[in-house]
Amino acid sequence: xxxxxxxxxxxxxxxxxxxxxxxxxxxxxxxxxxxxxxxxxxxxxxxxxxxxxxxxxxxxxxxxxxxxxxxxxxxxxxxxxxxxxxxxxxxxxxxxxxxxxxxxxxxxxxxxxxxxxxxxxxxxxxxxxxxxxxxxxxxxxxxxxxxxxxxxxxxxxxxxxxxxxxxxxxxxxxxxxxxxxxxxxxxxxxxxxxx
Numbered sequence: 001x002x003x004x005x006x007x008x009x010x011x012x013x014x015x016x017x018x019x020x021x022x023x024x025x026x027x028x029x030x031x032x033x034x035x036x037x038x039x040x041x042x043x044x045x046x047x048x049x050x051x052x053x054x055x056x057x058x059x060x061x062x063x064x065x066x067x068x069x070x071x072x073x074x075x076x077x078x079x080x081x082x083x084x085x086x087x088x089x090x091x092x093x094x095x096x097x098x099x100x101x102x103x104x105x106x107x108x109x110x111x112x113x114x115x116x117x118x119x120x121x122x123x124x125x126x127x128x129x130x131x132x133x134x135x136x137x138x139x140x141x142x143x144x145x146x147x148x149x150x151x152x153x154x155x156x157x158x159x160x161x162x163x164x165x166x167x168x169x170x171x172x173x174x175x176x177x178x179x180x181x182x183x184x185x186x187x188x189x190x191x192x193x194x195x
Contacts, residue, residue, distance in 0.1 A: 009150070014044045017143055024164050032132065039063050039136055043143045052148065052161075056140035057191035060133070068133055068189050069126035072115045073098060076185045077178070078122075079131055080169050087166025096178040103183065111190055112183075137188040138165050 004012060017040050025033055042063050048055040060066075077096055084090045098116045102109040122130055145161045160171035172181040 010044045013143070013147065013150075014040060017044075017146075021139070035064065035132075036136065036139060039140055040143065043140050044147075048144075051191075052141040052144035053137070053188050054191050055144045056137045057188065057195055059140055060136055061192060061195040064136075066129070066133060068193065069122055069129050071122050071126070071130060071189075072118050072120060073112075073182055073186065074118065074120040075122040075127065075130060076134075076182050076189075078120055078127070079134055080178070080181055080185060083131075083135075083166050084169050085166075087164060088170055090166070090170050092170075092173060092178060094178075096182055099179065099183065104187070108187065108190055111193075112186055115186075133192070134185060134188065135165060137192065138168060141188070142168075 018037065021033070021036055021040065025036065028036075039059060043056070043059045046055060046059050048058065050058065073096075077094060081092060081094050084092060099112065102112045104112065142162060145155075145157060148155045149157060158171070158175060160168050160175055162168075163171055169181055172184065
């Protein structure tokens with residue numbers, strides 16, 4: 001950005017993430033990549049003081065007419081575990097501790113508790129939809145983290161916020177735990193459903 005000072009920073013960010021997207025999601029469908037490109041263009045132009053998760057949820061909600069299927073935490077866990085294996089070849093223990101006192105506010109904790117117990121309930125179509133929506137949100141969050149880094153040099157970033165989707169999850173587990181990764185993914189869904 002310093003070298004190309006006459007170029008609009010939004011164009012540089014969009015070009016960077018388009019190249020990253022083509023590399024990271026080269027095996028995804030044309031429709032998936034087309035949606036992701038549309039989301040990226042909107043995210044680059046979206047100015048927000050909200051958290052990266054809230055900004056990502058806002059862009060996704062405004063661009064798509066999709067909604068999350070009925071799920072439980074086990075469905076979120078299955079998404080995370082599958083992505084870590086598919087994208088990184090990493091397997092993890094699928095057991096996770098469900099929080100009896102989740103680390104959020106009253107509304108978040110109530111929503112979490114409603115889906116905390118029981119096995120997976122998503123059918124194949126719902127699982128695919130959940131996977132797409134969570135992947136879109138993870139990608140968008142990364143865009144908003146980078147945008148925040150560029151305007152606020154004091155913004156603290158963890159490796160799990162910047163890496164490829166699968167590695168992002170592996171890093172998150174190493175930094176905290178599978179339970180906290182599932183909490184983070186749950187918050188993305190929670191923020192999306194609030195808008």
